Amino acid sequence: MEPLQTLAGKLAECYKVKSQCVACDLSEEDAAEHIMLSLDGAEPAILVYNAALSHIGPFVDHPLDSHCQAARVNMITPMKLVHALGGRMLERGRGAVLLMSSMAGLQGSGYLATYAATKAFNRVLAESLWYEWKERGVDIIACCAGATATPGYLNSRPAKAGLFAPAVMQPEAVVTECFRRLGRKPSFIPGRANRAASFFMLRMLPRKRAVLIMGDNTRKIYGI
Numbered sequence: 274m275e276p277l278q279t280l281a282g283k284l285a286e287c288y289k290v291k292s293q294c295v296a297c298d299l300s301e302e303d304a305a306e307h308i309m310l311s312l313d314g315a316e317p318a319i320l321v322y323n324a325a326l327s328h329i330g331p332f333v334d335h336p337l338d339s340h341c342q343a344a345r346v347n348m349i350t351p352m353k354l355v356h357a358l359g360g361r362m363l364e365r366g367r368g369a370v371l372l373m374s375s376m377a378g379l380q381g382s383g384y385l386a387t388y389a390a391t392k393a394f395n396r397v398l399a400e401s402l403w404y405e406w407k408e409r410g411v412d413i414i415a416c417c418a419g420a421t422a423t424p425g426y427l428n429s430r431p432a433k434a435g436l437f438a439p440a441v442m443q444p445e446a447v448v449t450e451c452f453r454r455l456g457r458k459p460s461f462i463p464g465r466a467n468r469a470a471s472f473f474m475l476r477m478l479p480r481k482r483a484v485l486i487m488g489d490n491t492r493k494i495y496g497i
Contacts, residue, residue, distance in 0.1 A: 274294060274296045278294055280292075281293075281294055293311070293315075295307075295308060295311045297311075299324050299345070299346045300326065300342040300343075300346045301345070302345070302349075304345070304350045304353075305349075305350050305353030305354050305357065306353075309354075309357050309358075316361060316365065317368075318362075318368055318369070319368065319369045319370070319371070320355065320358045320359070320368075320369070320371070321370075321373075322350075322354060322355075322370075322371070322372050322395075323371075323373045324346060324350075324351075325346065325347050325373065325375075325388070325391075325392075326342060326346040326347060326388075327343065327385060327387075327388035327425075327429075328340070328343060328387065328388070329384060329385060329388075329491070329495055329497075330384055330495070330497060331384065331497070332384075332387070340387045343387050343388060344387065344391055347388065347391035347392065347394075347395070348391045348395070351372060351395065352398065355372070355398070355402070358370070359402065359406070359411065359413070362410075362411045363406065363409055363410075363411055366409065366411075367410045367411065368410070368411045368412075369411065369412040369455060369456070370399070370402070370411070370412070370413040370414075371413075371414055371416060371451060371455065372395045372396075372399045372413070372414070372415045372416070373395070373415075373416050373418065374392045374393075374396040374399070374415040374416060374417045374418070374460065375388070375389070375417060375419075376417050376418065376419045376462060376467060376470075376471060377389040377487070378392030378393035378396055378417065379393070379396075379417060379474075379475060380474065380475065380480065380483045380484055381484040381487065381488075382484075382487045382488065382491060383484070383488025383489075383491060383492070384488060384491045384492060384495070384497055385491055395415055396415040396417055396460050398415075399413050399414060399415035399459060399460055400460050403459035404459070412455050412456040413459070414451070414454060414455050414456075414458060414459060414460060414461065415459070415460035415461075416447065416454075416460075416461065416463060417460055417462045417463075417471075418442070418462070418463055418464075418467075419439055419441075419442060419462070419463070419464060419467040421441065421442050421443070421444055421447050422442070422443055423444055426441075429495070431494045431495060432493065432494050432496065438470070438490065439464060439466035439467045439470050440466060442463065442467070446464070447464075450463040450464070451463060474486065474487075
């Protein structure tokens with residue numbers, strides 16, 4: 274709870290806003306219900322789901338429970354929150370939802386199998402709801418980010434990527450671009466270099482080759 278309270282203090286100091294801190298294990302079956310109860314009738318204008326769990330390495334080397342835990346954090350809990358809060362936003366005729374996806378979910382990504390699959394789910398969910406909600410006053414977008422210098426990414430201790438791999442983006446740059454695109458697109462890839470790499474991988478190369486490149490890159494970065 275202490276890191277949340279520290280952040281709440283910074284937000285109050287910088288932006289003069291009040292924050293409510295909720296400590297919750299997002300992998301629990303009732304995580305979304307716990308969060309909804311903690312709102313105590315409040316009506317958030319925007320939902321940003323930025324949490325993710327990733328197990329790096331061969332799929333069968335991790336126990337099944339670990340994959341199920343990642344699926345709950347990355348898919349089930351955000352889907353429940355989007356359903357609950359999105360429904361309230363639709364009733365009011367205004368609101369916004371931002372789901373963090375990943376370039377890993379744009380094609381198969383070896384050694385990131387469950388993470389990549391869950392991020393593909395988030396992108397397709399956001400794009401589908403963008404169509405359903407586009408004339409009902411609620412914006413929704415999936416941010417398909419590449420490597421970003423978040424604490425989670427840095428703690429995974431990745432080695433330097435190949436010479437032609439896009440540079441790791443700073444979180445602030447991703448956030449700025451995401452809010453700029455909100456309301457204009459159902460999904461997007463932040464960073465020109467990331468967009469160029471994605472275009473080359475998905476439009477210029479056979480699907481098989483794109484999958485091979487992603488797996489080889491992950492194996493190199495993490496010494497697998």
